[in-house]
Amino acid sequence: MQKKYNENHLKPYAVKSINSKGRIYKESENFIRSPYQRDRDRIIHSTSFRRLKHKTQVFVNTEGDHYRTRLTHSMEVSQIARTLARSLSLNEDLSETLSLAHDLGHTPFGHAGEEALSKCMEKYGGFDHNIQTLRIVTLIENRYYKFYGLNLTVETLDGLIKHNGPVLNKIYEYNKILKQNLLKDMIAFNSYPSLEAQVAAISDDIAYNNHDLEDGLRAGLFTIKKFSSIPAISKLINKHLQNIKKFRREIIISQIVRDLINLMVVDVIKTTNINLKKINPQSINNIYNHNGLIVDFSDKMKKIDKQIKDFLHRNMYNHSKVIVNTNKGKKIVNDLFAYMLKNPKKYINRSLFKNENDERIIADFIAGMTDRYAINLHKKIK
Numbered sequence: 001m002q003k004k005y006n007e008n009h010l011k012p013y014a015v016k017s018i019n020s021k022g023r024i025y026k027e028s029e030n031f032i033r034s035p036y037q038r039d040r041d042r043i044i045h046s047t048s049f050r051r052l053k054h055k056t057q058v059f060v061n062t063e064g065d066h067y068r069t070r071l072t073h074s075m076e077v078s079q080i081a082r083t084l085a086r087s088l089s090l091n092e093d094l095s096e097t098l099s100l101a102h103d104l105g106h107t108p109f110g111h112a113g114e115e116a117l118s119k120c121m122e123k124y125g126g127f128d129h130n131i132q133t134l135r136i137v138t139l140i141e142n143r144y145y146k147f148y149g150l151n152l153t154v155e156t157l158d159g160l161i162k163h164n165g166p167v168l169n170k171i172y173e174y175n176k177i178l179k180q181n182l183l184k185d186m187i188a189f190n191s192y193p194s195l196e197a198q199v200a201a202i203s204d205d206i207a208y209n210n211h212d213l214e215d216g217l218r219a220g221l222f223t224i225k226k227f228s229s230i231p232a233i234s235k236l237i238n239k240h241l242q243n244i245k246k247f248r249r250e251i252i253i254s255q256i257v258r259d260l261i262n263l264m265v266v267d268v269i270k271t272t273n274i275n276l277k278k279i280n281p282q283s284i285n286n287i288y289n290h291n292g293l294i295v296d297f298s299d300k301m302k303k304i305d306k307q308i309k310d311f312l313h314r315n316m317y318n319h320s321k322v323i324v325n326t327n328k329g330k331k332i333v334n335d336l337f338a339y340m341l342k343n344p345k346k347y348i349n350r351s352l353f354k355n356e357n358d359e360r361i362i363a364d365f366i367a368g369m370t371d372r373y374a375i376n377l378h379k380k381i382k
Helices: 036-045 047-054 070-087 094-100 111-118 127-141 152-161 168-180 195-216 231-240 249-279 282-291 299-317 320-341 358-367 371-381
Strands: none
Touching: 036 094, 036 152, 036 299, 047 371, 070 094, 070 195, 070 249, 094 152, 094 195, 111 320, 111 358, 127 152, 127 168, 127 358, 152 195, 168 282, 195 231, 195 299, 231 249, 249 299, 320 358, 320 371
């Protein structure tokens, strides 16, 4: 099998197809694609993935055609993840799969929509986009004769659940979903994830920091000069500001973001190799049993990362123009939830959810909406 899927170049601690724990529902192997390539393709062909095209990253989808959406963000995360995985001799296909799937559970209107829906669901089990992603891939996506969901591999499910580390505080919610889908005890909630999952997680960090910066600059929420006030990267930015009279502003912005991404990617590769040398793992079990993340930034880069995040919170996420649309998105989600709760039969399909309460099914419906669908439906009910 290793030869068939050309995985002989992978490190002994990488995830390999030959060692896969399989799927919830047993399927015959594919002689062309590895299990993780099949997972990737199932995600790309899913309805939930297509909907990401019209879901907010920071700017509402209707605000402009050139701003990031959840779809373009997911694609950019996967590109960075593939670079990291290849450089570290890990399983590119699994890292790419996790990167493409990591935001499937996001609501319309980004984190504002999630915050509103979470508040609506406070008395009914809550709402979390990571848990929602698991509901989507194990239950809500309905494309096959023999099973609900996408029937992804255990390794992909493990990575989706634990890409940010152990999830003991959410074990009840995850187990509730996994038990009804026959996965039982195949995922250890108290251990760290594969390196491929860690790659996907840090790629998400790199992508949204830098691309939110680019969108914020293009939207005029702050200037390049103001961004250059971050001490740790002022030298890099000022180098490009010297070209401001020679090139268009858009080119300067692109070059700054390009250099920042490269700076972070190189740092992750160097830091991860140092960590691996210290740990000297001989198998994937050494990765799972290690007490801490291995794919990581250096201490210096963590400071830069924090400074960029702090800058974005002050100058972008809390900008008055963004807050106005954030509040609009929250109101739409709140109004839709309240309306549907009063008219459940009109919006609830019980064929998939026989044992779920009305509130959970309504949350599934709202979470799956695109920005424009939610906006248009809100207009109809008002």
